[in-house]
Each structure stands twice: as C-alpha cells, then as structure tokens.
Amino acid sequence: METKCTMLSALTVYIILSVITYSQACDNGWFGRKCEYKCRCNANRCDRTGKCLEGNSCQPGWFGPFCQYEDLVIKGQLKLIQESESVRDLLLDGDDNTCHNELRSLNILWTSEYVFTWMRIITDKPAAEIINKFTLRFQSALTSKNNKVFSCPKEKRVVVGSKTMDIFCDNNIAIGGISLAGEGIQTLCSVYVSGGRNLALNQYTIQSSTLNPVKSKSSNAVDGNTDNEYDHNSCTHTNNTEKVTLPFWRVHFKTAILANRFVLYNRNIHKERLMGFQIKTSYNKNLRTYKDKSLMPLDKYTVLEPRQASPIRILEVKATTDSDGIYLSLCEVEVYGERVCPSKRFGLDCDRKCHCPSLCFANNGVCTSGCPVGYQGEGCLEACDDYKWGKDCLHHCSTQCNRGICDKVTGHCLHGCQSGYRLPLCTQECDNGWWGENCSRSCHVNCQNLSCHIQTGQCLDGCVPGFKPPMCHEVCDVGTWGKDCTNLCDASCLNQTCHSQTGQCKTGCKAGFKPPTCNESCDPGTWGESCIHSCSPNCKGLSCDGSTGHCNLGCQKGYKLPFCIEECDKGFWGENCSFLCNPNCKENSCDIETGECNKGCKRGFLAPQCIKACEHGTWGDHCMWTCPSCYNSSCDSETGQCLQGCISGFKTVFCAQECDAGWWGPNCAQKCNSRCREKLCSSQTGECKLGCQKGYLPPHCSKACEPGQWGGNCLQLCKSTCKNWSCNKETGECDLGCVPGYKMPDCTHVCDNGTWGDNCSSQCASKCIGRLCDKTTGLCNQECITLRGRKPVCTKACDIGKWGSNCTKSCSSNCKDKLCSSRTGKCLLGCQPGFKPPYCREECDPGTWGQECAKFCNINCKNFSCNRLTGHCTKGCNTGYNRPYCSDEDKQI
Incomplete structure (x- = not known):
C-alpha cells in the first residue's frame, strides 16, 4: 500500500509540473519547455506536451x-521470404493495427551504415507471450571485408505495452x-529500428563570428530546417575575421548525451568550403x-561514432579549407543519440521518474529488469489495466471475481467471488x-449426500425422503411422499393421505384393499370394505x-354381467351372454x-349351430338337394333358384328347361346365326348344326369366306x-372380270x-398377219406386214421353245x-402344276x-400349308x- 501511495504522489506532482512547465505557448510545429522539440505527428498536429492529437499518428x-x-526501417530495403506487396505495405503503412501472418523471415538492408541501439516490435498477440519468439541477427557493415551475420551478446528485451516490445543492444x-x-x-x-532522436534541436549555439546577425546566426543550424539556400535565412555563416584560429560553430547540450551519428547539411553553393571539416x-x-577525408564536396555529411560510449556536452565543427578565404557555413546540424538520464529517470528531458527497483531505459522508462508485478507501460508507471494482474500484466482476473476486478499484484478478487467460487483467486x-x-x-441438511449447486444451493442429488426439491427445506405436499416427493400416496388410502417418508396410509383403506397398509388388493374371491x-x-x-364385486374376468357361459348371478335372456348365450343366437336358429332359440x-x-343352413350356409351347389332343408343347371352351380340355399342364371342351353329360374329351337347360350338369350342352314344351332x-349357307365359314357361320374361296x-x-x-362368295362368278x-x-x-386382253375387250392390231395376236399381250403371233419405206419386221417367228430379240432366250x-x-x-x-403364270418360273x-x-x-390343313403339286x-x-x-x-367320326 505504501508503494502505491508513493507512486500516486509522484504521478500527481509530475502532472502539476507538466501543466506549469508547458503553459508557455510554442510556435506551430514545436513543443517542450523551451519549444526545443519538433512535432513529428502527421500534419504537425500535436498538443503542447508533444502528444499527437486524436486521430493522428507519427x-x-x-x-x-x-x-x-x-525510424531506420523506412530508410532500408525490406526483403521478405514469401514476399508480397500487400505484406510490405502493411509493414510500412505506419498503422500498428494492420497485421498479417504470412511472413517467415524479414530482412532489412541499408545502403548506408548505422549504429544499432534498439528497435520496437508491435504484434497482434500479447507481447509478454510472444517476446521470446523472435530471433534477431545483424549483418556486418558495408565497409567490412567479411560479410558476417552475428547476434548481440548483451541483448535485452522488455515489454512496453500489451502488444509492444523493445529490443536493446549496446554493441x-x-x-x-x-x-x-x-x-x-x-x-x-509494425517494425521500427531506432536511429536515435535529434538532440541538437534548439540547443544553445555559438560560432566564432557571424557574417550577418539576421541571416546567418548560429542557431539556424539547430532550427530543424534543412533548407540549404543561404538567402532563405536557414544557414549559419562566419565572416572570415579570424586571424589566428580556424572558424568554428559550437552547440552546447543542456545535459550530457550519448551520440552515435552526426549529420551536417552543406550549402547549395561554395560546397568545397566544408571539405576537410573537423568535429570535436x-x-x-x-x-x-x-x-573529414572526403575527396569531393557533399550536400550532406553523415559521421558515425560507433565507439562513442562516454557522454558528451559540447560538439564543435571547424572549417579547415581555404578557397577564397576560410569560411564555415552550416545549414543544419543533427546529432542523433539518447540523453543521459540520472538513475530512475527517463523522458525527453529526463524529467519523468520510473517505478523501478534499479535502472530504467531512458527512451521508454521500462525497467531494465522488467516492470514490477502489477505495473506496465512507460516508466512502469501504469498499473495493470482493469481485469489484469501479475508480471507484465499477463494474467486476467478470474471471470468469477465480483465486478471482474482483482488485486493487480496478487490477482486476489477485491470484492469477493461470485456465487460458487472460493477466495482468494475465485x-x-x-x-x-x-x-x-x-x-x-x-x-441444507436435507440435501441427499449434502450435495448442492455451488451457485444456487439447489440440491444436486435430490432430497432425503419426505422433503421437496430444489432446496429440500419444505416437507412434501399432501398426497405425495418419498425421495423428492416424487411418489403419490396410494389411491387406496382414504382421503389420499399418507406418511411423507414411509407412504403408509394414515386414515385407513378404501374398499377392495386389505389393511393395514392398504396397498394390497383383496385376496381372490373376496371384495368390499x-x-x-x-x-x-x-x-x-x-x-x-x-x-x-363385479366379475372382472367375466362370467361363466350362460350368465349375465356384472355379478354373474342371472342366466342369459332368450336369444343370448355364451360368456357374459355376449353372443346372439344365430338368426338361422328356428324361433331364435x-x-x-x-x-x-x-x-x-x-x-339353407347346417346344424347344429346353423351358422354355416349350405355348401356351394346345395340347398333346402339340411342342404339335401343339389342346384340344377345353374351357372357356376350357384342357387339360393333356401329356394333353389339359380342366383347367376343358367348355364348355356338352359332357361327359367331353376334352369331346368333346354332352349327352344333357334336359341342358344346362357338363359337361351342368343339367337342362332341367320346364316346357319335352317337356322339350327347347338343350344x-x-x-350351326347343318353347316353354313354359301359364302360363310363354319362353325358359327358369322365370318365370310376368305379371298379366293x-x-x-x-x-x-x-x-x-x-x-x-x-x-362371288355364293356363285363363284368372277366379280372383277377375267x-x-x-x-x-x-x-x-x-x-x-382377233381379240385379246382383259375380258377380250381389245382387238389385235391390223398389222398382224391375219389379225392374229397373243390373247394375253396382243403381240402378233406371226410375221408382221411390211411397212412402206421401212425394213420388214417380224419376218420370221421364233422356233418353238425360243423367244425374245433374235429368239435368243429359251x-x-x-x-x-x-x-x-x-x-x-x-x-x-x-404352267406345269406347282408353278405360277405367266412365266412359270416361280413356285406356287x-x-x-x-x-x-x-x-x-384346304382350310383344315395346319398353317394352311400343302404340297404345291398334289395339295396334300x-x-x-x-x-x-x-x-x-x-x-x-376326311373328317374323323
């Protein structure tokens, strides 16, 4: 508690001093007690203390x-394994909230040499968890003969914020x-590599002489303006009045600093005057x-001082080159490094006190051995965020702490635990x-096994018999009993009341149950109270x-329910008199x-039950008669009348008479075909009994002769x-002619x-000798009459057995x-028998x-097939x- 009060007092004093100190207004783009720091926020938007205004970043x-x-990263060349422009853009966008998970390695190479002091890494994971999961290696300087890769033997890693870490190396x-x-x-x-901060800004300066007190005063070299034109009032200039000593320019630092890089900006003209300069x-x-040993004048000179291990208070620049006189002109001097702060101090002006057991880093105030348990941030001045505690604030307060708050050092819940959890960590x-x-x-003592829910107190294993869940402090309701009161008192209990623990009836039994417990029915054969x-x-x-007393299994045959004392009424029989006598019984008896x-x-029914009707085809008393010529042998079992009519050839309701002549079929309903001879047919x-009239086919004479018959x-x-x-199917006359x-x-x-063709209707041609021609084709039988002016034709008929042109065919x-x-x-x-006219080449x-x-x-030949010569x-x-x-x-008889 004493440590916390001390920290609070220190923080209060710091805030009051800061308000007083920073009450002085600075020009736009500057801040600090003496306005000696240049605002590096975007659009130069920072407050009087140097913090970037809301929505702005560096x-x-x-x-x-x-x-x-x-940041030296932006000056270098990034090389990525599995390189992609999107990853490169994310690393260089200046936004610490844009992250990725594609990289396997990251290399940063510079065209110039730098002295490494520290770097900052920002991740999307808690810094305390990830801080030791990086491997840092250095590559030797460009001027080195051997290209070596090495690590830092004095490397120090510290957690700065929840997702921010710094790595220091004093090689x-x-x-x-x-x-x-x-x-x-x-x-x-994000990855940042520190190039230090410019400690020369707005520090006290002097020079050996001044050419123009307005244009070329010594402070122009630490005003943050690198413009290299003298006429813009941004450069220093001596007037060459020194007689004995070389002209110089000097800056005095208000406190000691550790510097490792000096940058001198030359004029845009007379650049050679600065060649061979000295820095002390x-x-x-x-x-x-x-x-300086450069052979050519430069716009900007960078001097590394990697061996600068001891502090400095004064930096002096001297000109040594005489061209048209020895002059010293500097447009800007930047001195990069870190201010040397007293023990347990940090900040731009070493004005902040860190909360450390020993030393802290000057840039961020983080203890060199890490923040004390319960603290984080710059100077380890911030207590852990709400709901966090422990070393580097890595642990979360238990979710079961009341209000979610716990002691930031021990993790103990300050307001106790939520229901169901134990102190101190809950x-x-x-x-x-x-x-x-x-x-x-x-x-509650009535909880079974003394077990209950840790938050509600409800009994987890139920209640002991006789008590109601969930809390088990109330006895069972009337009518219930046993464990968790889940049993109902037996319905046989009078008024349905019983003992809440044993279930025994308190006021006796209902009729039908035996005392004393009333949970057993009467013995077989007994009933009533x-x-x-x-x-x-x-x-x-x-x-x-x-x-x-009702017979619950029913009555013996012949007696009525419910008591089975009375016999069945007339017309009923069987168990419980539940069956009707068959309606086919005489007198319903x-x-x-x-x-x-x-x-x-x-x-029409068979004794003794009279349930079964006469068998099919029988009828009458005791089913002793058979049905006559009924269709399907089906007749009424009482009267004998045919139910489905008669079989073919019989008529009347009993089907006992044959059909009259000229009629046939079931019930004699069809007439014999009119084409039957004498109209007689089988009933x-x-x-047709006597065959068909001419032109029709047997046996029913309903179909006309086939073509050709x-x-x-x-x-x-x-x-x-x-x-x-x-x-003609009746006369045989050719109805289509010959x-x-x-x-x-x-x-x-x-x-x-002299005639030929269909029905001999054509005359032989007049040119045929004797007007004789073939009776089928009309061709002349003999030679033709010679035509005038032409060769005679048909001068000689073919020999018997020959035909065709020149009688060459047989x-x-x-x-x-x-x-x-x-x-x-x-x-x-x-043709000879068996061959078809007119050429007699094809068989029938x-x-x-x-x-x-x-x-x-013959139509009676199977498949209408016979010998083409004999007809067999x-x-x-x-x-x-x-x-x-x-x-x-040949019909069989």
Whole structure:
C-alpha cells in the first residue's frame, strides 16, 4: 500500500509540473519547455506536451515516445521470404493495427551504415507471450571485408505495452542490416529500428563570428530546417575575421548525451568550403576528434561514432579549407543519440521518474529488469489495466471475481467471488457441502449426500425422503411422499393421505384393499370394505372387483354381467351372454352355454349351430338337394333358384328347361346365326348344326369366306382365270372380270381370234398377219406386214421353245409343251402344276397348289400349308380331320 501511495504522489506532482512547465505557448510545429522539440505527428498536429492529437499518428520515418525517434526501417530495403506487396505495405503503412501472418523471415538492408541501439516490435498477440519468439541477427557493415551475420551478446528485451516490445543492444558497432525470424514473425503488425532522436534541436549555439546577425546566426543550424539556400535565412555563416584560429560553430547540450551519428547539411553553393571539416566532442576532460577525408564536396555529411560510449556536452565543427578565404557555413546540424538520464529517470528531458527497483531505459522508462508485478507501460508507471494482474500484466482476473476486478499484484478478487467460487483467486469451485458468494453458505441438511449447486444451493442429488426439491427445506405436499416427493400416496388410502417418508396410509383403506397398509388388493374371491364379501361362483376364476364385486374376468357361459348371478335372456348365450343366437336358429332359440340351435335350423343352413350356409351347389332343408343347371352351380340355399342364371342351353329360374329351337347360350338369350342352314344351332355352343349357307365359314357361320374361296362352308376355290382370283362368295362368278386372254362370263374360255386382253375387250392390231395376236399381250403371233419405206419386221417367228430379240432366250421348262410367247416369254398353254403364270418360273405361293397355282390348300390343313403339286397337307390337319387333304370327306367320326 505504501508503494502505491508513493507512486500516486509522484504521478500527481509530475502532472502539476507538466501543466506549469508547458503553459508557455510554442510556435506551430514545436513543443517542450523551451519549444526545443519538433512535432513529428502527421500534419504537425500535436498538443503542447508533444502528444499527437486524436486521430493522428507519427509522420512516416518517425516513431516512439512523442514521435521523436527516427525510424531506420523506412530508410532500408525490406526483403521478405514469401514476399508480397500487400505484406510490405502493411509493414510500412505506419498503422500498428494492420497485421498479417504470412511472413517467415524479414530482412532489412541499408545502403548506408548505422549504429544499432534498439528497435520496437508491435504484434497482434500479447507481447509478454510472444517476446521470446523472435530471433534477431545483424549483418556486418558495408565497409567490412567479411560479410558476417552475428547476434548481440548483451541483448535485452522488455515489454512496453500489451502488444509492444523493445529490443536493446549496446554493441556500438556499425551494421549494414538486420534480420528477424522465428515463430513470432507471423504476428507482426509494425517494425521500427531506432536511429536515435535529434538532440541538437534548439540547443544553445555559438560560432566564432557571424557574417550577418539576421541571416546567418548560429542557431539556424539547430532550427530543424534543412533548407540549404543561404538567402532563405536557414544557414549559419562566419565572416572570415579570424586571424589566428580556424572558424568554428559550437552547440552546447543542456545535459550530457550519448551520440552515435552526426549529420551536417552543406550549402547549395561554395560546397568545397566544408571539405576537410573537423568535429570535436567533449565532456569534462574527455575529447574526441573526427577529420573529414572526403575527396569531393557533399550536400550532406553523415559521421558515425560507433565507439562513442562516454557522454558528451559540447560538439564543435571547424572549417579547415581555404578557397577564397576560410569560411564555415552550416545549414543544419543533427546529432542523433539518447540523453543521459540520472538513475530512475527517463523522458525527453529526463524529467519523468520510473517505478523501478534499479535502472530504467531512458527512451521508454521500462525497467531494465522488467516492470514490477502489477505495473506496465512507460516508466512502469501504469498499473495493470482493469481485469489484469501479475508480471507484465499477463494474467486476467478470474471471470468469477465480483465486478471482474482483482488485486493487480496478487490477482486476489477485491470484492469477493461470485456465487460458487472460493477466495482468494475465485478460480476454484466451492468444496462439497458449500455454495454461494465466497462459498460462505452450507448446503441444507436435507440435501441427499449434502450435495448442492455451488451457485444456487439447489440440491444436486435430490432430497432425503419426505422433503421437496430444489432446496429440500419444505416437507412434501399432501398426497405425495418419498425421495423428492416424487411418489403419490396410494389411491387406496382414504382421503389420499399418507406418511411423507414411509407412504403408509394414515386414515385407513378404501374398499377392495386389505389393511393395514392398504396397498394390497383383496385376496381372490373376496371384495368390499375389509374384503368381507365373496365373489359369485359363476365369476370366471372366482375373481371379482375388490371394490364393487363385479366379475372382472367375466362370467361363466350362460350368465349375465356384472355379478354373474342371472342366466342369459332368450336369444343370448355364451360368456357374459355376449353372443346372439344365430338368426338361422328356428324361433331364435339356442343353448345358453353352447349356442347350438336347440330347435333346429332354418332352410339353407347346417346344424347344429346353423351358422354355416349350405355348401356351394346345395340347398333346402339340411342342404339335401343339389342346384340344377345353374351357372357356376350357384342357387339360393333356401329356394333353389339359380342366383347367376343358367348355364348355356338352359332357361327359367331353376334352369331346368333346354332352349327352344333357334336359341342358344346362357338363359337361351342368343339367337342362332341367320346364316346357319335352317337356322339350327347347338343350344350350348351356338355352332350351326347343318353347316353354313354359301359364302360363310363354319362353325358359327358369322365370318365370310376368305379371298379366293366360295360356296358352302367356303370349300370351293375361285378360278385362276378370275382377275385377282376374286369371285362371288355364293356363285363363284368372277366379280372383277377375267385375267388377260379369257372372256366373260365364266372366264373359262380364251379370247376369240382377233381379240385379246382383259375380258377380250381389245382387238389385235391390223398389222398382224391375219389379225392374229397373243390373247394375253396382243403381240402378233406371226410375221408382221411390211411397212412402206421401212425394213420388214417380224419376218420370221421364233422356233418353238425360243423367244425374245433374235429368239435368243429359251421358254421356261415349266411351260406346258415348252411353248411361250416369242415376244414376252410368257407360257402360252399355261404352267406345269406347282408353278405360277405367266412365266412359270416361280413356285406356287404358300397356301396354293396345282395347275397355275389356282387351287387353295384346304382350310383344315395346319398353317394352311400343302404340297404345291398334289395339295396334300404337308404339316398335318387341324383337330378332327385326317390326311391327306383334311377335307370334310376326311373328317374323323
């Protein structure tokens, strides 16, 4: 507590002094007690103390406390493994909140040499967790003969903020680059390498002489303006009045500093005057001297002092080159390093006191050994944020602390624990048997196993018998008992009241249950209060309801419910008289036990139960008669009337009469076909008994003859000389006329001489000798008459058996007498049996045979197939006929 009060007092004094000190107004872009610090915030927007105004950050190339430290990263060349422009942009955008996880290594190389002192890393993870997950290596300076990579033996790492860390190294040697690697590289948000801060700004200066007190005063070299034109009043200038000593310019630092880099800005003209300059630094009696050895004048000179380990208070620059006189002109002098602060002091002016047991870093005030437990930030002056505690404020207060707040050193919850957790850290749950805030309350004695919920106190394992959950301090409600009161008092208890722990009925039992516990039913065969009544002997199993005496398994056969004392009423029988006597019993009378019709059955049913109707095809008393010619042998079991009509050939309701002549079929409902001879047919099948009239096919004479057939039962074939073998189905006359060469009416005679063609309707040509021509084709039979002016034609007929041009073709061997037309080759006398006219080369079509294939195979031949020469059925006959012709004459008898 004493340490906390001391810290609070120091912080209060610092705030008061700061208000007083910074009350002096500075020019825009400057701040500090004597306005000696240049604002490095974006747009030069910082307050009087140097803090960037809200929404602003450091200018590119600057970082750290008050943006006063030059960032060397932006001066270097970044090399990334798995390099991408997006990652490069994130590292250089100056925004510490833009992070990535793509890097595996980061290298920063410079074209100039620098002295490494410290660097800052900002990550997206807690700095205390990630601080040792980086590997830092240095690359040797550009002037070194050997390109070496080495580490810092005196490296020091400290946590500056929740996600900010600094790495210090006092090697004090010039380097050309650094490399970062390790697991932490994938958490980078920003990387800064300190080039120090410019300690020369607005410090006290003098020079050996002044050329123009207005334009070239000595303070122009520490005003932060690097403009190198003399006429802009931004440079110093001596007047060359020295006679003995060389002209000099000198800056006095108000406190000692550690400097490692000096930067001199030359004029834009007369640059050679500065060549060979000297720099001297001093602190007490310690002197150091640097001599310029450049061969050409430069716009800007950078001098490293890596060995500068001791402090300095004065820096002096002397000119040594005489061109047109020895002059010294400097447009700006920058001295980069760090102010030497007294022990336990830090800040721009070493005006802040760090809260450290020993030393702290001058730039950020962080203790060299880390902040004390419970503190963080610059100077370790900030207590841990709310809800955090411990070394580097790495730990979070327990979520079970009341208000979430704990002691920042010990982590103890300052306002106690939330219900269910134990002091002091509130990370452990209450011991068994305790609950509530700080586990200060004990579980109720009626909790089973003394176990309850650590926050609510509700019994986890339920209550002991007789008490109600969840808290178990109330007895069971009336009508309930046992563990957690989950059991209902037995319904047999009078008024449904029982002992809350044992469940025993308090006021006795209801009817049907035995005392004393009333949870057992009456013994079999007894019922009523105290089970004093006996069940009826007609109860099944002598079992009845213990409360009412009703037979609960029903009655023996022949007795009525509920008590099974009365016999069944007339028309009922069986157990509980639940069955009706069969309506087929005579007078609705049956035995009360068996249900048998004790007075017999009605017509159409079988004794003794009269339930089963007569078997199919029977009827009458005792089903003793069979149904007559009924369809499906189905008739009424009482009357014998056919229910589905008669089978084919019978009529009337009993189907006992055959059909009248001229009628047939079921119930004699169909007439015989009018084309049956004498209109007589089978009464059962309808087939014509005497055959068909001419032109129709048996057996029903309903189908006309097939093409090429005619006559009774279609047994006759049309003549082959009928056109298309078509003839009248009754008379056999050719109804489409004759084939060419034959004449009407019967197409049996060839055309008369001088005529030919269909029905002999065409005349032979007049040029035919004797007007004789082929009766089929009309071609001249003999030589032709010679035409005037032309060669004679048809001067000689072909020899018998020859035809065609020059009579070179032979008549078919199947032509009768081998005679054919000398012009067409058609057989003149027809074909041998089995071949088709007119050329007699093709055999008869299936189903035809004989001379010129004019005959049809008998319709009774199987598949209508027969020998083309004889007409014999080659594949046998249809059922009922015999070979060879399968005709009616060959019909089986």
